[in-house]
Amino acid sequence: MVSRWSSPEAWCLLLSLLLLASWERGSGQLRYSVPEEAKHGTFVGRIAQDLGLELEELVPRLFRVASKDCGDLLEVNLQNGILFVNSRIDREELCGRSTECSIHLEVIVDRPLQVFHVEVEVKDINDNPPMFSVREQKLSVPESRLLDSRFPLEGASDADVGENAMLTYKLSPNEFFILDIIHKKDKDKFPGLVLRKLLDREENPQLKLLLTATDGGKPEFTGSVSLLILVLDANDNAPIFDRPVYEVKMYENQVNQTLVIKLNASDADEGINKEMMYSFSSLVPPLVRRKFQINESTGEIKVNDAIDFEDINTYEIHVDATDKGNPPMVGHCTVLVELLDENDNSPKVVVTSLSLPVKEDALVGTVIALISVSDQDSGANGQITCSLTPHVPFKLVSTYKNYYSLVLDSVLDRESVSSFELVVTAQDGGSPSLWATASVSVEVADVNDNAPTFSQPEYTVFIKENNPPGCHIFTVSAWDADAQENALVSYSLVERRVGERALSSYVSVHAESGKVYALQPLDHEELELLQFQVSARDAGMPPLGSNVTLQVFVLDENDNAPELLAPxxxxxxxxxxxxxxxxxxxxxxxxxxxxxxxxxxxxxxxxxxxxxxxxxxxxxxxxxxxxxxxxxxxxxxxxxxxxxxxxxxxxxxxxxxxxxxxxxxxxxxxxxxxxxxxxxxxxxxxxxxxxxxxxxxxxxxxxxAVSSLLVLTLLLYTALRCSAPQTEGACGPGKPGLVCSSAVGSWSNSQQRRQRVCSGEGPPKTDLMAFSPSVPP
The missing domain is CATH 2.60.40.60 (Cadherins)
Known part of the structure; x- marks a missing residue:
């Protein structure tokens, strides 16, 4: 690697490639380029700036880069927003012999959720020399071969692409052979030897030549193979095929024994020297030998194993026709088999969940999941359309090529529907078309949007006075339509004053069960009506609540004997x-x-x-x-x-x-x-x-004295009345009143109290009870 980049021309090339890294907005994506084998930390692009994001937003908004197949080859510095090379990028390992190679990145930021697509093109550099499959190629050439006879050679291969993989061949100087290049349809070429001088086995029983392949990169790399030419003495005419190269097109997935081609070679000799048999050349790799078979007598090549366009779409088969002379003569041809694509691969759907479960108050347009689809077929067979189960509050939005976002299309209500089972269907454009489905379970997360409710706004409770302390007088119950902690209801008193005392000194409510207890014996003569509110609050954030009113009527019991007034x-x-x-x-x-x-x-x-x-x-x-x-x-x-x-x-x-x-x-x-x-x-x-x-x-x-005593009594009575505490708040005793006790209008003193209703509002109300018993005359 040191020698590879040691020249000034190499450094200039690398610098120019780095300076040519650019971005563009098109079809909703950014595009950059980076050369393969770039060092760790190599600058790729200012991705945050190009996406219109502020640097201080990257960490709070959970800026992250995801790549489905390329791992951590590229990374983003969250401090400056620069996309850089994180680990070694080998274009040949990443994309093979494909002419186009790029890394697709999904850039995701939250709050709000945004998804960007970035394509980073990996530029090829000339980092692979031409390679021959063997160190030495052997050729058997009868001495009787005529001038201009051709002998195919196995060419070299280069893992690079483009100009870096354009090979030129050079043969070591000799007087017998020159190099001939045969061009194939795919613009590739393979070398061959052309006899320019007749061979004489007695003078030269064998020849050793060197074939050198040079690629078109800068700096250029070379590879070589030794050619051992054995000069045979015998048969003068070798079999000859109609054409040196045969091209065959056929559909993939052909059944075994399907005929590919029938070869035909001819030999100018007579007798046994004219009889021939066909075989695969020693240059044919084992993979091709497994996929095809040749009939040595008829020259028919048939399918012998599954042939899949998605695995290999072209096969190069070298065939020899060998006559039965002594020594035998060999004729050569090449059969190029091109497979045509059939719609034999169903689409694949990959769902990446991002925001599940979905809160029921999520805004319309919220991205729920990312969906990518793919099809190994080509052309119309690989064109995919996606659809979503109808009648759901979601929709698919195409973001880039075969990438979609599952977004919220209408408002959710967990109390109506708590979950959705979505089916994403991907269908290709083949005939007949194939499809695949993927299920997405979307749970709707509860939001505290329902307050606890009581079955009625007010309850009336009757309790006899002189109850035991701590007795249960009533149970309130509220129901919350939400779930989990949002539906966990707790109860409490709405505290206020009852006269000069706090409400909590009279009653209490159990926070979980809603049971209301009287903390002390209630006295009808002191408090006839205790009206208060109980609050129900859920455990949501923020909590919601509602109140219910309880009217507790204290029923009288005969617990007071008559009292005589002063005479x-x-x-x-x-x-x-x-x-x-x-x-x-x-x-x-x-x-x-x-x-x-x-x-x-x-x-x-x-x-x-x-x-x-x-x-x-x-x-x-x-x-x-x-x-x-x-x-x-x-x-x-x-x-x-x-x-x-x-x-x-x-x-x-x-x-x-x-x-x-x-x-x-x-x-x-x-x-x-x-x-x-x-x-x-x-x-x-x-x-x-x-x-x-x-x-x-x-x-x-x-x-x-009697008069003075009367005056003193009146003064003392007035003073006591004036100094008595006034009824404040909810429930205090009032001035005794009169109760009508006979039909003729006579009156007797009875306990008669004025009390305020326990809501603490309004003037005191006089409770006047009249009795009209039937009195015998």
């Missing part, structure tokens, strides 16, 4: 004391028992009963069933005890009913002594020293 008159030891004049008539109201119940509905509907004690069977008093008013049933007389102890039972209508008891002490006095009795009673409560003071003075003091 309006004085009391002694928890009992209400009333002074009643004996002169009052029937139906006079002497006192009223007031009670409330913190429950609601029937649980807060109160009724009053007068409990009779021993010795009070004929009590002149009764109590209103729903009013709590104690009134006389008849006129009082002297037989009635001056002190009456009344026991009033207050009972609600719950199941079971809860009760409370009020004691009322009724003192019967004369009408003109009522004031004195009350004054005396007041004096008795103030001690023995005060009894000495005038009764009128103490009466005034008592009235003032």
């Amino acid at each position: 309006r008159a004085g009391s002694t030891g928890g009992a209400v004391t009333e002074l009643v004049s004996r002169s009052v008539g029937t139906g006079h109201v002497v006192a009223k028992v007031r009670a409330v119940d913190a429950d609601s509905g029937y649980n807060a509907w109160l009724s009053y009963e007068l409990q009779l004690t021993a010795g009070s069977a004929r009590s002149p008093f009764r109590v209103g069933l729903y009013t709590g008013e104690i009134s006389t049933t008849r006129a009082l007389d002297e037989n009635d005890s001056p002190r009456q102890r009344l026991l009033v039972l207050v009972k609600d209508h719950g199941e079971p009913a809860l009760t409370a008891t009020a004691t009322v002490l009724v003192s019967l006095v004369e009408s003109n002594q009522a004031l004195k009795v009350s004054s005396r009673a007041l004096v008795n409560t103030m001690g023995p020293e005060v009894a000495l003071v005038d009764v009128n003075v103490y009466l005034i003091i008592a009235i003032c």
Whole structure:
């Protein structure tokens, strides 16, 4: 190799080849050229610049070069975008004797995906000398051969192409033979010897000549073979064929014993010297001997093995016709068999997947896969058309020659169709045509484009108060049409304030199952309606979600007994004391028992009963069933005890009913002594020293004290009401209201609350419940 490039002319040739590397845009590709055997790192072209790509985009966009058959012969420097020779390129190894040789590169960049086709032509250099198949060729020439007799020789072969493979022959100087060149149809030629002087075996029994072949490259290479010519003494006339070269055209794939040609040679001799037999020359290689056979008697050449145009399309058969003289004479001819192509090869389809699976939000025009087709046949038999299974959202786009891109043609929806089975059909142009198919499975990858959905936007739940902590009250469930993590739903509370407390202190929701739990016992008297939202979120990126509203109604239970309100008159030891004049008539109201119940509905509907004690069977008093008013049933007389102890039972209508008891002490006095009795009673409560003071003075003091106490009580009540926390947020207790309890319009105090609906919006709503029971007259 050193001597090959040592001359200045060789370096000038190499430099000119490198400078001639160019690119062009045509049919969607770049074209460069590079000489074979170029050193590692040899510049081929500025591929990134020629493709219109910025250097800083090469690495982020995953710039890469792929070649189906040529491995890593060429590489791209991602720093400067230059295409260079990466490893040794041997044109003869790559393309054989083909006159055109190129490396096809697929340049692929992502984000967005682009595919470019680059053709790099490999220029031939004269790196192979002419070669002969043997070191020495032997020729047997009878001394009786006439002048101008021709003797074919095996020519040399050169692995190069073009001018580098154009061979010229030179024969060493001698007085008997000159060199004759026979031109073949394919512009090739093979040498032969022409006798110019008669031979004399007695003078020269053998001759040694040197045949030299020189190619047309620069620098030129030579090869030589030794010619040993044995001069035979005997038969004067050799067989002669009609033509020195026979040309035969036939289709490939002929069955065995198909006739190729029948040769005919003639011999001017007589008798046994005229009889001849045909045979393949010793120059015929073993491959040709396997493919064909010759009948030694008739000269018929027939097919003996499979002949395939795609393997070898021409055969050169050297035939000898040898007579039976002594010594035998030999005639020579060459049979050139040219095979014609038949459509015997189906197309081949190769699918290279690039972007599988395909996301359902992929844009129209996204390249899914690269498809290459090929056919070993020639002409129309090798012309291929491609088609795709109809009625799919994809199409084939021709990019270069037999290269196609499978691209997205319409919008995908995984929830409708999650996968496609595509069939690519390649059909050649032969008659009859052949085809091949390739299946492409395209999976549609899920994108988080569906939010979890609930079966209804709102749920109503009923739960009794005083529930155990942690009890399960409801289960929410949402469904997501997506797949895998995009359909993995988790649940959470939409946090907010319920009054002065956080919603999470009342309820919780299990993130995976959607079960809603009450964290503490709920109290109907504190919270009648708990309204909140549960959020369902999937695990996609970004996550999608939706909310559902839960209205939890807390049902009342009879868990509060009636409570007695403070009496309006004085009391002694928890009992209400009333002074009643004996002169009052029937139906006079002497006192009223007031009670409330913190429950609601029937649980807060109160009724009053007068409990009779021993010795009070004929009590002149009764109590209103729903009013709590104690009134006389008849006129009082002297037989009635001056002190009456009344026991009033207050009972609600719950199941079971809860009760409370009020004691009322009724003192019967004369009408003109009522004031004195009350004054005396007041004096008795103030001690023995005060009894000495005038009764009128103490009466005034008592009235003032009572008045002051009343004013103080009112002030204290007002202050407590003003200092009580205001209901803020969702669910707080309001001011007790009145519940209608009879048809005649009497009222009893009951728990009545104003609460805000737990959404936290709007003014508080008053819950007023009216009862109109049938009261017997």
